[in-house]
Amino acid sequence: MNKQSKPSFFNRFWRNKPVRWSLLGILLPVSAVMTAYGVTEPLPGSDFKIERISQELPMPTIAAADTQSGYWAQELVQQGDSLADVLERLSVPQDDIRKIMAHNNASRNMKNLSSNQSVSIRVNAAGEVTDVQFFSDEELERNLVALEKKDGKWRVSHADTDMKTLPTLRAVHIRSSAIGDMLRAEIPADLYIQLKEIFADNFDMQSLKEGDVIRLLYNSMYFRGQQMAVGDILAAEVVKNGKTYHAYYYSQGKGDEESGSYYDQNGKSLQQKEGFTSEPVGGARISSPFGYRVHPIHHSVRMHTGIDYAAPSGTPIKAAADGVLTFKGWRGGYGNTVIIRHSNGVETLYGHMSAFSTAGGNVRAGEIIGYVGSTGQSTGPHLHYEARVNGQPVNPATVALPTPKLTPGNMTAFRKQQKAASATLAAVRNLPVSVAQLD
Incomplete structure (x- = not known):
């Protein structure tokens, strides 16, 4: 790999905009002359009188301060x-x-x-x-x-664990390609993959061209003031050939808010997730959703790469969709594991099994592929269910699980959440340029 000359730390420090503007603010000349205009209230019967008073004031004293800070x-x-x-x-x-x-x-x-x-x-x-x-x-x-x-x-580091989740707003005007322009706007590639999956039934993200627009509201995770990771997209608008496509994230609110789905402006499911018609473990409780969290015992920041279903040992595990069983055996911390490759490019993984079924080769949605257990790195019987796109873990709830229809009660809550997200996105709808954040 060719190594290019590296900028000095002074140059990196000077490129830090908040610091640079602080320094410029101190160095700007401060005017020593102030002009005041006084208007006196006219007495009855007297002429209205305006008097201009100019007075030279002493130069204000600005205490020297160290404006430099870490970045x-x-x-x-x-x-x-x-x-x-x-x-x-x-x-x-x-x-x-x-x-x-x-x-x-x-x-x-x-x-x-x-x-x-x-x-x-x-x-x-x-x-x-x-x-x-x-x-x-x-x-x-x-x-x-x-x-x-x-x-x-x-x-x-022995610093206190302080992982904060904050909403982030972005608007990107396409100049060359969606992935390239998103990366230039400091939007992680993970979100491009999410968008690709969300709108897969409407258009291909690679087909976006100059003049199209992407607007995003998503969660960002910060550790000690530094952005370390991103979560799910909360709302998105993509303008393609003058037509606007909407997506809103909504969870059923059953204690696993990280396991929601995407709906359009009318509350209709966006992702048909062709073939994904079966829950891996029917009726089981989600004990650990997908995403970043602080470990309650080790007090370390970790990302759980799948969804855990708590169920008694021996409970049947079903294939979530039609596919080809590409792996069956022991896989390190996953224990007894089955991996299935599906026709839409998604790969699903089922871990911690107590035993396998006789399934092999081509499998059908709902076919039993194994049984819940506690093998590998597991503290109790459960299924660890993962979905991967291009080898990267993605939220199974938004990619490889059936999307629940909204009930009338859900629709009311969805409309309220949609209204709030839409109002936030409105802040960047009419901007003619890409923006990294509105503060």
Whole structure:
């Protein structure tokens, strides 16, 4: 890989817009002359009188203050990157890179990173790198790796876990391609995949061209002030050839709000999810939904890559859709596992089985493929159900599970939620340019 010259930390600091504007604000000249206009109330019978008074005021005293502050910078992982490669592109000093790679299992963690995810560093006011953060992909979940430099030594961060979820608003005007323009607007590739699935029955995202528009409202997860991940899209509008397509996320509200589906402006299901007509475990309770959360025991930030169904050991597990059974056997932390490839490009995984059925080769939706168990990394009997697109875990509820129709009661709640989301998107509807955020 060709290495380009790296900008200095001063240049990176100067490119930090909030800091730059703070400095410019202090350096701007302050006028020493103020002009006041006084209007006196005329007395009865007297002429109306206007008098102009000019007075030179002393130059205000501005106390010197250190306006510099720490900031975060991030770099995308490219195919074949090591942690050292990414940190070098971020201009981290070689001595720090050597120390980071020598400790904290950094090399092992980086082996589990995938392309297009980010590594973040924090630079303090003195231009020194003090923190490194990234997610490590592992079986069943993604774990946040947070390193900090204390007294010249790199170690695992002991800062309090503080994962915040905040709504994020984006508007993108297509100039070249949807994926390229979304990435330039700092929208993660994960959201492009989500949009592709949401509108798959209406159009192909790759067909968007110059003049089309994408507007998004979605959740972003922040750790210690740095955006680390994104959640589900809450609402989306795509203008294609002058026609606007709408999508709104809505959950039935049964305690698993992360497991909702997408509907259009009329409350009609957007995703037909062709073939996905069967629940893997009928009537079972979702004990752990898809998404990021703080582990209650380890107090670490983790992403659960699937949906867990709590059910008694031995409960039949069914194929969610027609497909080809491509794997049956032991798969590390998943324990006894079955993987099925479906015709629409989605792959589903069923883990922790106690036993397999005789199913093999081509399977049909609803066919029993195994039985609930607690094999592998499991604390009790349940099914771990995953859906993947291009090898990346996606929310099974929005991709590989039947979409429930809205009841009259659901429709009332949906309309209220839709109205709020639409009002938020309205803030970027008439803007002629792409925007990263409206503050």
